[in-house]
Amino acid sequence: MHNMHLKKYAFFSFLIILSVGLFVYSQIGSKYTLEFxxxxxxxxVAFWVVLPMILLFIGSYLHMAYYSFINYLKIxxxxxxxxxxxxxxxxxxxREPRQNNYKTQELRNIxxxxxxxxxxxxxxxxxxxxxxxxxxxxYVKDIxxxxxxxxKEINLSPTNPIFQKNLENRMKEEPTYSGVILRKxxxxxxxxxxxxxxxxxxxAEISKIKDYAKHFDKESLFNLLKxxxxxxxxxxxxxxxxxxILQESKISMESKEYIELAKEVKELYLPDERLxxxxxxxxxxxxxxxxxxxxxxxxxxIDKAKDELENSEEFEFLRFKAFLELKxxxxxxxxxxxx
Numbered sequence: 018m019h020n021m022h023l024k025k026y027a028f029f030s031f032l033i034i035l036s037v038g039l040f041v042y043s044q045i046g047s048k049y050t051l052e053f054x055x056x057x058x059x060x061x062v063a064f065w066v067v068l069p070m071i072l073l074f075i076g077s078y079l080h081m082a083y084y085s086f087i088n089y090l091k092i093x094x095x096x097x098x099x100x101x102x103x104x105x106x107x108x109x110x111x112r113e114p115r116q117n118n119y120k121t122q123e124l125r126n127i128x129x130x131x132x133x134x135x136x137x138x139x140x141x142x143x144x145x146x147x148x149x150x151x152x153x154x155x156y157v158k159d160i161x162x163x164x165x166x167x168x169k170e171i172n173l174s175p176t177n178p179i180f181q182k183n184l185e186n187r188m189k190e191e192p193t194y195s196g197v198i199l200r201k202x203x204x205x206x207x208x209x210x211x212x213x214x215x216x217x218x219x220x221a222e223i224s225k226i227k228d229y230a231k232h233f234d235k236e237s238l239f240n241l242l243k244x245x246x247x248x249x250x251x252x253x254x255x256x257x258x259x260x261x262i263l264q265e266s267k268i269s270m271e272s273k274e275y276i277e278l279a280k281e282v283k284e285l286y287l288p289d290e291r292l293x294x295x296x297x298x299x300x301x302x303x304x305x306x307x308x309x310x311x312x313x314x315x316x317x318x319i320d321k322a323k324d325e326l327e328n329s330e331e332f333e334f335l336r337f338k339a340f341l342e343l344k345x346x347x348x349x350x351x352x353x354x355x356x
Contacts, residue, residue: 023082030074038067091121098124103149105131110138110153111171112179165190175204184209188216196221199229215240219250223258230265238268242281256286256294264301275308276356279315288316310337314352319344 042063050059101117102124108115109131116132119125141158145151159166160179165187173180184205188195198205198213205213214232217225218241226241233241241262245254259282263270270278275298282291295312298305306325313322314337326338336355343350 023078023085026081027074027078030078034067034070034074037070038063041066094120095124098128102128102131103147106136106147107149107153109134109136110150110157111173111177113171113173113177160186163189175201176206181205181209185212188213192216192220196225199232202229202232211237218244218252223252223254227258227261227265230262231267233262233266233268235268235270235274238262238266239277239281242278242285246281246284254285256290256297259294260297260301263298270302270304272304272307273356275302275305276311279308279312283315291316292318307334307337310334311352311356314340 042061045062047062048059049062049065050057051065052058098119098121101119105115105117105128112135114132114134117128119128138154138157141154143154145154156166156168157179160183163186166183168180168183175181184194184198188198195213195216198209199217202210202213210232211234214229214237217229218237241252241254244250245252275295279291279295282294286294291312292309295305295309299309310322310325313319313325319341322337323341326334326341340350340352340355
């Protein structure tokens, strides 16, 4: 029973007791004496009539007040647990489930599942009654459609997918923020750092790019070459920079990928620079030898290419050997057919 109900009960009980007392007093105005432990007590008959009613009221009021208080504590526990469930929904929608300590069994059964779950919203145009849930849904909606949302107060973990998507959005709006991500790659993980690097190389100087050489992979390396070839970009990528990035990143490249590299640098370097690049690379990695031979043929340095092929093992460079034989027979096929 709520406090308001207790107040009503007390008020109407008082009215009844008062009414009965006044009625009896109006009919019987005399007094009556009772002894309590040998002590005579003389009071109006009306009072003796309403005394049991008063005692009954006090007893019943205390009884109801006690259970009302017990019920209040239960409701308070339920309300706290309900708030925890709403918070759990909020965290799970943001892909950051957190453990909660529930006091009520009913909400513990629900909350313990939510605490260990991710919630993926399929329908955003829905009237979510709870403000906190509505807030989480709006965050996810805005982030998924490419907006950057300031959610620092939520304290999501660095590897949280919603948090990482939000950082991607920020880098698109503010490319220089990619440098912040790169400085904390150990926190954010490889995938986000890869995306940050691909943005960073679009505007940074090569001296700054080399600071993050260890984060390069094949994709970002070839992206860097495309940027270096872009006339609108002022990226001076010399062969020593390229070799440095390859060594620091420890990119594992196959022969065909080195040949792709040789094709990419055609527009970027002078003939002697191209030769010097692959002369150095083949000393570092023997898989680059085919790209060196390819470069010799591409630069029409046939004699030097022939020397390389003659000094190779019988099973090596078979395609280039076939190309050379055809060329010596006067049949000029495009070099690209043999790579």
